[in-house]
Amino acid sequence: MxxxxxxxxxxxxxxxxxxxxxxxxxxxxxxxxxxxxxxxxxxxxxxxxxxxxxxxxxxxxxxxxxxxxxxxxxxxxxxxxxxxxxxxxxxxxxxxxxxxxQMRTGGISGVATKWLADEHADVLALIGTGKQALAQLAAVHAVRRLKQVRVFSPRADSRREFIDKARTRFDIELIEAASVEAALADAPIVTTVTRATQAFVNAADVVQGAHINAVGAITGERQELAQDVFVRCSRATVDDPAAARKLSSEFIRAFGAADGWSGVASLSTVVATERGRQPGDDITVFKAMGMxxxxxxxxxxxxxxxxxxxxxxxxxxxxxxxxxxxxxxx
Incomplete structure (x- = not known):
């Protein structure tokens, strides 16, 4: 043996x-x-x-x-x-x-971005600068050649420290955003990786056709996306549908009534069927629970x-x- x-x-x-x-x-x-x-x-x-x-x-x-x-x-x-x-x-x-x-958490966002973001998207709004943030940036950059990343977190020193670190690794324009709204403005790719307990991404601030990787809210007390984001959501995708039903308060509120979960696809189905972004899609949301x-x-x-x-x-x-x-x- x-x-x-x-x-x-x-x-x-x-x-x-x-x-x-x-x-x-x-x-x-x-x-x-x-x-x-x-x-x-x-x-x-x-x-x-x-x-x-x-x-x-x-x-x-x-x-x-x-x-x-x-x-x-x-x-x-x-x-x-x-x-x-x-x-x-x-x-x-x-x-x-x-x-x-870190590779799993960042990488799964990379997979989702590859299939669901506009193929010409080259600007990322990155909300959150914690331990997972650098891998999230790298994963999106691995599947879309980013020209600009707008970085926001509530503390200015955290934003600047993250940008300084990222500049040593990536040849990308890195911009310190003064607010969530400034980071989101016209950004075709959005990644949220925070421990927030109150939603901070509102539909009015998200550009038509954007793709969102919602990474941070993986337990019931956390939220990142306001419910009006899901009203505009053309395609909602998760890595683990069972975990989202159990632990994602955002998805439970948006899809838990009646047979709403039938409109939520697994990322594995998207990849296996090669059904990526469609011409008529508005916001696409990928919820990473970890699986x-x-x-x-x-x-x-x-x-x-x-x-x-x-x-x-x-x-x-x-x-x-x-x-x-x-x-x-x-």
Whole structure:
């Protein structure tokens, strides 16, 4: 039996770039649409302002099942992706998942932008400058050759710090926007990646035909998009429809009545059918909840790359021991 491997953050970074992650995510989404990958509905428990999350997926044809878990706390987090053999249930890999998570979260927006944004769009309004923001910018830039990015977050020092960092990585005009409205003005692509609890994107501020990646509001207390955005929305797409039904207060309000959810498509269907933006579309919205199909798709690709290049640290396969059923010796 092959021993499992521990794949570190440095291994992940060395083995995969964000554009490569976008390609791997697309392949995983196609498998999901074909029924060859099954998603485990995201679950979480909250205490105070902290959350424990768990997501996962099965790729039985590829020989893998996996789960990613992390506790998001004010003091930080430690995400781990665990891969098992789909036939035997034995451990195959433990992958440190900070960089992996950024590539998954950014990359899925890249996939959505590729299929749903206007093919000539070259301006991005980026709302939010936290840990995920740089990967979001990079992912959109990987599928659309951006000329300008307008950056807004409530704190001016955060905006400037982000712009300074982005300028060292991208040859793009970066503009500090003084307000959400200034950032959104005539921007054909919008990405929101915040922890806001009150909606701040209003339909009146969004240009005709814009595409929105709504990334930040993944638990019930959060909101980014006002409900009038959905009134103008030609196509609403999510990575994980089940998670959106359960946790996205924005989508629950917009589509929860009657059979409204029938108008919400999965991103896997969009990719598999190659049905991108249509000429008559107004606003398109992609809601990224985070799903196991995406994380495990990247994990499988990283596992194969690590094996081919001799990367990762071999660890011992866990061995069964009988439990002590009494206080005496077994």
């Amino acid at each position: 092959t021993e499992p491997v521990w794949i570190s953050e440095q291994d992940v970074v060395d083995l995969m770039s964000l554009p490569e992650a976008i390609d791997a995510l697309e392949r995983g989404l196609v498998l999901e649409a074909r029924g060859e990958a099954q998603n485990m509905v995201k679950t979480h428990v909250a205490w105070g302002h902290n959350n424990l999350h768990a997501i996962g997926a099965a790729y039985p044809g590829a020989g893998f099942i996996g789960t990613k878990t992390w506790a998001h706390t004010a003091a930080g987090a430690c995400p781990l992706l665990i891969l098992f053999d789909a036939e035997t249930g034995q451990l195959k890999a433990i992958i440190e998942a900070f960089a992996l998570g 196991g199909v995406s994380d495990v798709a990247l994990g499988i690709e990283l596992f194969h790359r690590a094996a081919a290049r001799g990367r990762g640290l071999d660890i011992k396969q866990p061995q069964r021991c009988n439990p002590r059923l009494t206080t005496g010796v077994n």
